[in-house]
Amino acid sequence: MSFWEYVGSRHAQLLTDAAQHASAVFQCMVAATVLGVALGVATYRTEWAGNLATTATSTILTIPSLALIGLLIPIVGLGVAPTVIALTLYGLLPVVRNAIVGLRGVDATLVDAARGIGMSRAAQLLRVELPLAWPPILTGIRVATQMLMGIAAIAAFASGPGLGNEIFRGIASLGSANALNQVLSGTLGIVVLALLFDAAYVLIGRLTIPRGIRA
Amino acid sequence: MPETPVPTAEGTSARAATSGAGIRLENLTKHYPGSPAPAVDDVTMEINAGELVVLVGPSGCGKSTTLKMINRLIEPTSGRIRIGDRDVTGMDPVKLRRTVGYAIQSSGLFPHMTVAQNIALVPRMVGWSTSKIKNRVEEMLDLVGLDPGEFHGRYPRQLSGGQQQRVGVARALAADPPVLLMDEPFGAVDPITRDHLQDELIRLQHELHKTIVFVTHDFDEAIKLGDRIAVLRERSHIAQFDTPEAILTNPTDDFVSGFVGAGAALKRLNLTRVRDVGVVDFATAGVDDPLQSIFDLLRDGDTNEVLLLDRHRRPYKWLRRGDLMRAKGTLARAGTLVHDTVTRDATLRDALEAVLTDNAGRVAVTGRRGEYIGVVDMETLMNNVHELLEADRLEAVEHRHQLEEQRARRTRMAQEGLGGQGGAGAPA
Amino acid sequence: MSPREERRAPRDERPPGEHEVHGLAFRDEVHEREHGSTAAPVPAAPPQGLRRITWQRALAMPLFLAAALLATWLWFRGARLDSIAHQAVDHGKVGLAVRQHLQLTAVSTFFVLIIAIPLGIALTRATLRRATPFAVAVANLGQAVPALGLLVLLVIWLGIGTKAAVIGMVVYAVLPVLANTIAGLHAIDPTLTEAARGIGMSPAGVLARVELPLAVPLILAGVRTALVLNVGTATLATFGGGGGLGDLISAGIITQRMPVLILGSVLTVALALLVDWLASLAEVLLRPHGLEVSR
Numbered sequence: 001m002s003f004w005e006y007v008g009s010r011h012a013q014l015l016t017d018a019a020q021h022a023s024a025v026f027q028c029m030v031a032a033t034v035l036g037v038a039l040g041v042a043t044y045r046t047e048w049a050g051n052l053a054t055t056a057t058s059t060i061l062t063i064p065s066l067a068l069i070g071l072l073i074p075i076v077g078l079g080v081a082p083t084v085i086a087l088t089l090y091g092l093l094p095v096v097r098n099a100i101v102g103l104r105g106v107d108a109t110l111v112d113a114a115r116g117i118g119m120s121r122a123a124q125l126l127r128v129e130l131p132l133a134w135p136p137i138l139t140g141i142r143v144a145t146q147m148l149m150g151i152a153a154i155a156a157f158a159s160g161p162g163l164g165n166e167i168f169r170g171i172a173s174l175g176s177a178n179a180l181n182q183v184l185s186g187t188l189g190i191v192v193l194a195l196l197f198d199a200a201y202v203l204i205g206r207l208t209i210p211r212g213i214r215a
Numbered sequence: 216m217p218e219t220p221v222p223t224a225e226g227t228s229a230r231a232a233t234s235g236a237g238i239r240l241e242n243l244t245k246h247y248p249g250s251p252a253p254a255v256d257d258v259t260m261e262i263n264a265g266e267l268v269v270l271v272g273p274s275g276c277g278k279s280t281t282l283k284m285i286n287r288l289i290e291p292t293s294g295r296i297r298i299g300d301r302d303v304t305g306m307d308p309v310k311l312r313r314t315v316g317y318a319i320q321s322s323g324l325f326p327h328m329t330v331a332q333n334i335a336l337v338p339r340m341v342g343w344s345t346s347k348i349k350n351r352v353e354e355m356l357d358l359v360g361l362d363p364g365e366f367h368g369r370y371p372r373q374l375s376g377g378q379q380q381r382v383g384v385a386r387a388l389a390a391d392p393p394v395l396l397m398d399e400p401f402g403a404v405d406p407i408t409r410d411h412l413q414d415e416l417i418r419l420q421h422e423l424h425k426t427i428v429f430v431t432h433d434f435d436e437a438i439k440l441g442d443r444i445a446v447l448r449e450r451s452h453i454a455q456f457d458t459p460e461a462i463l464t465n466p467t468d469d470f471v472s473g474f475v476g477a478g479a480a481l482k483r484l485n486l487t488r489v490r491d492v493g494v495v496d497f498a499t500a501g502v503d504d505p506l507q508s509i510f511d512l513l514r515d516g517d518t519n520e521v522l523l524l525d526r527h528r529r530p531y532k533w534l535r536r537g538d539l540m541r542a543k544g545t546l547a548r549a550g551t552l553v554h555d556t557v558t559r560d561a562t563l564r565d566a567l568e569a570v571l572t573d574n575a576g577r578v579a580v581t582g583r584r585g586e587y588i589g590v591v592d593m594e595t596l597m598n599n600v601h602e603l604l605e606a607d608r609l610e611a612v613e614h615r616h617q618l619e620e621q622r623a624r625r626t627r628m629a630q631e632g633l634g635g636q637g638g639a640g641a642p643a
Numbered sequence: 644m645s646p647r648e649e650r651r652a653p654r655d656e657r658p659p660g661e662h663e664v665h666g667l668a669f670r671d672e673v674h675e676r677e678h679g680s681t682a683a684p685v686p687a688a689p690p691q692g693l694r695r696i697t698w699q700r701a702l703a704m705p706l707f708l709a710a711a712l713l714a715t716w717l718w719f720r721g722a723r724l725d726s727i728a729h730q731a732v733d734h735g736k737v738g739l740a741v742r743q744h745l746q747l748t749a750v751s752t753f754f755v756l757i758i759a760i761p762l763g764i765a766l767t768r769a770t771l772r773r774a775t776p777f778a779v780a781v782a783n784l785g786q787a788v789p790a791l792g793l794l795v796l797l798v799i800w801l802g803i804g805t806k807a808a809v810i811g812m813v814v815y816a817v818l819p820v821l822a823n824t825i826a827g828l829h830a831i832d833p834t835l836t837e838a839a840r841g842i843g844m845s846p847a848g849v850l851a852r853v854e855l856p857l858a859v860p861l862i863l864a865g866v867r868t869a870l871v872l873n874v875g876t877a878t879l880a881t882f883g884g885g886g887g888l889g890d891l892i893s894a895g896i897i898t899q900r901m902p903v904l905i906l907g908s909v910l911t912v913a914l915a916l917l918v919d920w921l922a923s924l925a926e927v928l929l930r931p932h933g934l935e936v937s938r
Contacts, residue, residue, distance in 0.1 A: 066892055070892040154791050
C-alpha cells in the first residue's frame with residue numbers, strides 16, 4: 001500500500017489523532033502562557049526571584065521528556081494527566097524567560113513616564129509594560145508550541161492522545177508493510193500541525209502587536 | 216487643584232486653560248538608605264504661579280531628584296510639598312501625578328500607541344468624555360504646532376526627535392494641569408531642533424501661563440527659558456535663585472560665576488526677544504499676485520525690494536527691482552530664496568546671527584506656522600543692543616552700590632552680633 | 644550601573660521579530676537552559692555566567708544529585724521486586740543502560756561538533772554567505788520535525804540498532820549548534836574584524852585570532868545545547884533498539900513495574916542534570932579571559 005493510499009484509507013483515524021494532538025498542545029500552551037506570564041510578572045522586578053524562576057523552569061527543560069513522564073506516571077497514572085502536566089511544564093520556560101526578559105527590557109524612561117503621568121501600578125503593567133513585552137512573549141509561545149508538538153508525540157507512549165499513537169503503532173509493527181506508512185503519517189502530520197500553528201502565530205502577531213513597535 | 220479659568224493676559228487663547236498654581240517646597244530632603252549624605256538636602260523654594268523656573272546645576276547635583284519629588288515619583292524622606300494651597304505630601308501619588316504634567320528627556324512616548332492615544336492617556340484616566348478627549352487631542356496637536364490631520368494616527372517612531380518632543384509636551388499638557396514638570400526635555404535632540412523647541416516652549420508659556428519647573432544642565436538653556444533660575448550645587452543646595460539678568464550681571468559666588476561661564480555680554484542677548492524689539496513692516500506680495508501688481512508695487516512704492524510670500528503666507532523670496540527686469544513674465548527664477556527666518560520668540564542672539572549671515576542685513580520674522588509677521592534689520596538690532604548694554608551698565612553700577620550698602624549693613628550687624636546669613640541672595 | 648540596568652542595555656540590540664524567532668527556534672527544542680538562550684544570547688550571557696561560578700551554586704547541583712541518587716538506591720533496595728522487574732534490572736542491565744546512554748550521547752555530540760562548527764564557520768565566510776539564509780530556513784523547518792518520528796524513520800530505513808539512533812541524534816542536534824555558531828560569528832562587532840584586517844591579518848588570521856575567540860562563549864553554549872539535547876534524544880533510542888536508559892523507562896511503563904520506571908527516570912534525570920552542570924562549568928572555565936565582564 002502506498003503512503004497516499006494508506007492516508008486515504010485511514011483518514012478518519014488520522015484526523016482524530018491530529019485534532020487531539022493539536023488540541024492537547026493548544027490547551028497546554030494556553031495554560032503555560034497564563035502561568036508563564038503570571039510567573040514573569042510576579043518575579044521580573046526582583047533580581048533573585050526572576051533568576052530563580054528562569055533557573056527552575058530551565059532545569060525542568062533539561063530533563064528528558066520521557067523521564068519526566070516516567071516520573072509522573074507513578075503519581076498520576078497513565079493517559080491524559082501525565083501528558084497535560086508534562087506539556088504544560090515544558091511550555092513554561094520559553095514563556096517565563098521571554099516574559100522576564102521582555103518586561104525587564106522595557107525602557108526605564110517609559111515606565112518613568114507612565115508613572116509620571118499618573119498611571120497606577122496595574123495600568124503601567126497592562127497598558128505599557130505588557131504590550132511592549134508582548135512580541136518577545138509571543139516568540140516564546142511560538143518556540144514552546146513547536147517544542148510541545150514533538151513532546152506530545154512522546155507522551156503517546158504513556159497512553160496520551162495524538163499523532164504519537166500513529167508513530168508508536170508503527171514501532172509496534174516494525175518490519176510489517178504498514179510500519180513506514182504509520183510512522184510517516186504521524187511524523188508528517190506533526191510537521192504540518194507545527195507549520196500551521198506557526199502560521200497562526202504569525203497572524204496573531206500581525207493582529208496583536210501594535211504597528212508602532214512592529215519590526 | 217484650583218481650576219480657575221484665567222483670562223489670559225493677551226487674550227490670545229479661546230482655550231479654557233488652567234493657569235499655573237504656585238509650588239512651595241519646604242525643607243525637602245531625600246536620603247537614600249545606605250548612602251552617607253542625603254541626595255537632596257533641606258531644599259526650600261517658592262515658585263510663583265505662572266512662573267517658569269529652571270533648576271540648573273552640574274550633573275549629579277540632585278536637581279532631577281528635586282523635580283521628581285514634586286510629583287512624588289521619588290518620595291521625600293522629609294519636608295513638605297504644596298501645590299496651590301494644597302499640601303500634596305500625603306495625597307495619593309497616582310492622583311497627584313494626573314494633575315501635574317510631566318515631560319521627560321527623549322519624550323517618553325509609548326511606542327505602541329499612536330500620537331493621539333499617547334496624548335489622550337491622561338484625559339482618559341481622569342475620566343473625560345470621548346468627544347471631549349477627541350477635541351482636546353486636536354487642540355493639543357495644534358497647540359504644539361503639529362498638523363492634527365497629519366500626525367494624529369502616526370506612531371512615535373514615525374516622528375522626528377523634535378516632533379516626538381512636541382507630542383511629549385502635548386501629552387503632558389493634555390489634561391490641562393496647572394503645573395508642568397520638565398526633566399531635561401530637550402536633552403536628546405540636536406542643537407537646531409532644541410532651539411526651535413525652546414522657542415515653542417516660550418510661546419506656549421506666553422499663551423498658557425502654567426507654572427513650569429524645568430530641569431537642565433545647560434546654562435544657556437536656563438537663561439533662555441527661565442523667568443527665574445535656581446543654580447544648584449551638590450545635594451541640591453541653592454547657590455542662587457534669581458532672574459537670569461541678575462545671575463548674569465551679579466553672580467553671588469565663584470560657583471555661580473563659574474557656571475555662568477565666559478561671554479556673559481553675548482549671553483545677555485539671549486534674554487531679549489525679537490517680540491521686544493521693533494519689528495518693521497515690509498512690502499510684501501503673494502506668489503499668486505499678478506505680475507503687474509508686483510511691478511506696480513516696486514515702481515510706485517518707496518522700496519526697491521518686496522518679500523514674496525507663498526500660498527500659506529510664508530516668506531518665500533526676496534525680489535528686487537532688478538530681478539523683475541530679468542524675470543521675463545515668470546517669477547520662477549527671479550529673486551533670492553529666503554533661507555532663514557526667526558520667530559517672534561527668538562532671542563536677539565538668534566536674530567543677530569541671522570542678520571549677520573544675510574547679505575542684505577535683514578531677516579523675516581514669522582509666526583507659529585511660519586507665516587510672515589515683519590522684518591528685523593541690522594539697524595533695529597544694533598540700536599537695541601546698544602540700549603541693552605547701556606541699561607546693563609547702569610544696573611551694574613546701581614547693583615554695586617546696593618551691594619556695598621548691604622555689605623556695610625551686614626558688617627554692622629555682625630558687629631552687633633546678629634549674623635547676616637539670610638541676606639546672601641541679591642535683593643531684587 | 645545597577646545589574647538591572649545592565650540587563651536593559653542589550654535590549655536595544657534585539658530586533659523583535661524574525662531574527663529572534665530564528666534564534667530561539669534553533670536553540671530551543673526539548674532542552675534549553677537559561678543560558679545563551681534568549682534572543683540576545685551574546686550580551687546576556689557573561690554576567691549570568693559570572694554569578695553562576697560561586698562555589699555554593701557550583702556544588703549545590705552535584706550534592707543534590709548525589710542525595711537524590713542515594714535516596715533512590717536505598718528505596719529501590721527496599722522495594723519488593725517480582726520476577727518481571729528482576730528481569731529488567733538484573734545482570735548489570737542498569738549499568739549497561741547507563742553506559743550505553745553515555746556512549747550514545749558522547750558519540751553523537753562528537754559528530755555534531757565536528758559537523759556543525761566547521762559548517763557554521765564556512766557559512767559565515769564571504770563566499771558562502773549568500774547560502775546562510777537558506778541554511779537558516781532549512782534548519783527552521785527541520786525544527787518542526789519531531790525527534791521521535793525522525794528517529795523511527797531512520798530505524799525503518801537503516802534497520803534496528805545503535806547506528807540509526809546515533810545518526811538521528813546527530814541530525815537532530817546539528818541544527819541548534821549550527822545556529823549558535825552562525826549567530827556567534829555574526830554577532831561580532833564588524834569594527835573588530837575590520838581593525839584586524841586593517842593591521843594586516845590574513846583572513847585565516849582574522850578567523851583564528853579574532854572571530855573564533857570572540858565566538859567561543861556562544862560556541863560553548865552550542866556544545867552545551869548539543870549535549871543536553873542528546874541526553875534527551877538518547878532516551879528515545881530504545882524505540883529503535885539503540886539501548887540506553889530509555890530501555891528501563893519503557894520496560895517500566897510497558898510492564899507496569901513502578902520501581903523499574905522510577906529507577907530509569909531518576910537515573911535519566913540525574914544524568915541530564917549532571918551533563919548540563921558539567922557543560923556549564925566548562926562554559927565558565929573555557930571562556931576567554933576578558934570576555935566575562937564585557938558588559
